[in-house]
Amino acid sequence: MTTTTAATNLRTIALHWTDLHEAAGTPSQIGAFGLGLRGYLARLDQADAERAAMDAALDRLAERADSNPEALGERPVPVRLHILDTMRVVEATLVQCADDIAATAQRAPIPMPTARKADYRTLREANIAAADRRRKAELALADQHDPKRWRYTGRRTAPHAALWLLARVERTPGPCRRITEQEEQRIGTVAAGAADRVERALDIASQKRTLEQLHDCGGRIDIHGGEGRTPVGHCTGCGAIWTEGGVIAA
Known part of the structure; x- marks a missing residue:
């Protein structure tokens, strides 16, 4: 396929x-x-x-x-x-x-960043680390809520x-x-x-089925329907055609 x-x-x-x-x-x-x-x-x-x-x-x-x-x-x-x-x-x-x-x-969602021990030498290092964690947390949340992800x-x-x-x-x-x-x-x-x-x-969908039962003339009976159309019966032998309302042609 x-x-x-x-x-x-x-x-x-x-x-x-x-x-x-x-x-x-x-x-x-x-x-x-x-x-x-x-x-x-x-x-x-x-x-x-x-x-x-x-x-x-x-x-x-x-x-x-x-x-x-x-x-x-x-x-x-x-x-x-x-x-x-x-x-x-x-x-x-x-x-x-x-x-x-x-x-x-x-793939599995991006994990949330883990907490880290505050052992930074300067305030600048601490701020950089905090900004990095926020960025990673935002990415993780966005990935977890990605509308393309199957849930x-x-x-x-x-x-x-x-x-x-x-x-x-x-x-x-x-x-x-x-x-x-x-x-x-x-x-x-x-x-x-x-x-x-x-x-x-x-x-x-267009559908067609041939019945096992023969018409009285010996011909095969085809049933056509589907696609919103009224089902129609057709004898392949004598050519008779009928619908629910009765015989159309014989």
């Missing part, structure tokens, strides 16, 4: 996070729920099982396509719950990924994690070393899966 692809996916997540909140009817703040990697994988399995159940339901509905094709438009899972589930899973995995990358790539408390949201990971992928200067190829691959994999879930939840 290229750097450009990973960056695009991370931007997609950050830009559309508010859209997810609006679609789900929730406030703009949602916790990471502390799922961790194992919890994230478990949620992936659960989501895949739910998708398989939806596919099976569509296949059953397709059996009646010849007599009642508009039934293909039915959706067995409430969209709001699906969006909330997507937000929890995406946020948990992005925050976990940022935690793991920061643990190895982010394990406080703002741990999906868009913030996505933007921080984006900075690592694009090698933006900050309190971090350059990430390795393996770290970049991991970020890319996580970003791709998260962006795909966001796009599916918002229905902004």
